[in-house]
Amino acid sequence: MKPLYFILLCLISGTAYSQEETPIYKEPEKLPFKDAKPTQQNGKMGLLNTRTIELLIPFEYDQIEKITDAFPYVIAKQQGGFGVLNAQGKVIIPFEYQQLEFYNISSKDHFEEALSSNDFVFKVKKNGLFGFIDIRHKQVLAIQYDKFNYYEKGQPFPASMGGKWGIINLQGEIKVPFQYEEMEGIDNAYVVKQKGLKGIISKEGKVLLANRYASIDRYRNSDSKPLRYYIVTDNSKKGLWDAKAKTLCIPPAYDKIEDACDGNFIVTSNNKYGVINTQNHPLLLIEYDLLKFLSLKDSKQPLLAMLKGKYGLIDLSKKKLADFQYDDIQSLSGGFYKVCNNGQCKAIDAQGRVITKASYDHIGVFVDGEASVFKGKEMSTINTQGDPGRFSPLDGGGYSNLKTLLEAFVTAVNSKNDSTLRAFCKNVTADQHTVAFLERSGFKDSPLLYDLRTKAYTLENIPDMWFERLKRHIAKLNDLQYIDNGRTYLQNEQLSVESVVGPTTFKSGDKEVKINLGGLMRIDGIWKAFSYPYLRD
Structure with a gap:
């Protein structure tokens, strides 16, 4: 399906002319529709010159779409049908189509060059079928297709006819036979479905990956950025297709394929974690209870690992940087890490050396x-040598562990006690320390500071x-139980914001119910909500 934003771009920025009228408007003031604006009066749309107040097209239409300042036509809707009018309001294409969209099929730039009548077409829908027509109301592509997705100018494209997908060109010539149940464009190829199973073909129809997979989906890292890989699933096992190399680089042999860093992937099998590269070579054996990249950009940085219920730090060379002896480990940025046991935390460096003499309830970034x-009801700061400053009264608090937060939420809901619920709300929402950290760090991905400056609300009201x-x-909700927190991702690596x-x-x-607990982010090591909570339907 053509992306909506591309269609809208064409509608507002394309330039087109008929063969008989092909002026190139070099001067903006000479553009025919420069000051024209679709305007409504008494429930009907017309086109008004806002400078001269001249009515260009009368108020007779249900909808009017101005395509561009230089284009002497508009798309209009009347009595349920779409058509095209010229600058004088004359009907050029009758109102007989269920849909009508402008497409530039040339290589010309909308913003720099004028188009001739051969440079653009209209995609139309009539009697439930699609095709292309030109400005003379002649069919360019017969109106006989269930659907088609015109992706690249001048290139063949997927089309569906009789419930089957194939590939055709603008002249209707069949380049790939109509034999697939589904067809979806990916990087210079198509995912196709045949007999209920998916595979990949080239733009020319060559089979790149046989139809044997239950699903083929774009791989995304936990930072939500798509990479060049696609996850293929066969008998519930996952593998990876490399769209650039056009090869199945990792065969479907894993339960999950999780985060990647520099072409190295965390994989799971039988609830154990390991790391492989794109040659399917194991870098870390699948033997850990948990593995997590603490940097998605630099594979030389340590990984968080768990064995027998205890956390440690390792690297991809299997070197142990911090022994598996901690209840929790979190990145403090800058090559430092918070390690905790029995609720007491210290800071270590990348070699596992403890830099703080004292233990704390929490250590920020x-x-x-x-x-x-943080210690008791007081707080201070430490430097990179672990030396503390002067302590002062605590200006905030909350949950440093996501699971602890979710368990506290369950307890508050099940208590049916307003005081318990209010205490949870105070802990999970932003406080003075949150504001101080946002100001000090320059982290801008939260609207909190702006909202406070514009007095949308006060910190005390939240x-x-x-x-x-x-x-x-x-x-x-009754007898609420926490099942799964979903997916987390490292939003800002420098500040360890998750x-x-x-x-x-x-x-x-x-x-089963799904609840959004208000855009949770871990700010300075404390999980805070930055929007309202709501229950998903």
């Missing part, structure tokens, strides 16, 4: 050589606002 530390919204959404993607899965009674 290093910004300009300083990190916040917990109450959250409480009122949350209480409405959870009123019908975010939750999408809703969290819970169980209420015997029903």
